[in-house]
Amino acid sequence: DQQVKQNSPSLSVQEGRISILNCDYTNSMFDYFLWYKKYPAEGPTFLISISSIKDKNEDGRFTVFLNKSAKHLSLHIVPSQPGDSAVYFCAASLSGTYKYIFGTGTRLKVLA
């Protein structure tokens, strides 16, 4: 049973526009969420995180929104750049368990 779901396997966006990547989770006890970016043949790199006590966290072009009642988080990239083309994974964690549950990933393609 997939506890963290990314229902869009792929997304294409024009350069300069906004990219919105979505993630849903089923366990309401999750209290820490992260987004990772992964290029082919490389390990994932951490992008941004959010604690369940917040509903928004921003870092440069990247903003993560958390809607706890809907068990939904999203990553906004503005403006999108060709170098953002990668697979994006969301992950969720429960404090004290030291485990991260990852989604299946969304492949973002930013078109020049």
Place this chain on the structure above:
Amino acid sequence: DVKVTQSSRYLVKRTGEKVFLECVQDMDHENMFWYRQDPGLGLRLIYFSYDVKMKEKGDIPEGYSVSREKKERFSLILESASTNQTSMYLCASTKWDTEAFFGQGTRLTVV
């Protein structure tokens, strides 16, 4: 910068061979993880360790074992490699309740 280093980028092994994947981190992190990444399945946790000589099964431990004799090193062992273990293997480490840092991955092909 945190560095997580996996011993090989690419490996090709034969069915039935014993395979060792090594991972070393240099930031004194307590927790270390092994994941595999497969298309359409995301990252799935195989095993993790929260201290030296401590290990816990993840979601897909069958066919794997691990060893953590030193804090900085976490090894994944395929006792008898099979073709369904062909995958990208990713090692990660964290301090308590912080983001995980990943190695560059090992692409293992079992023929």
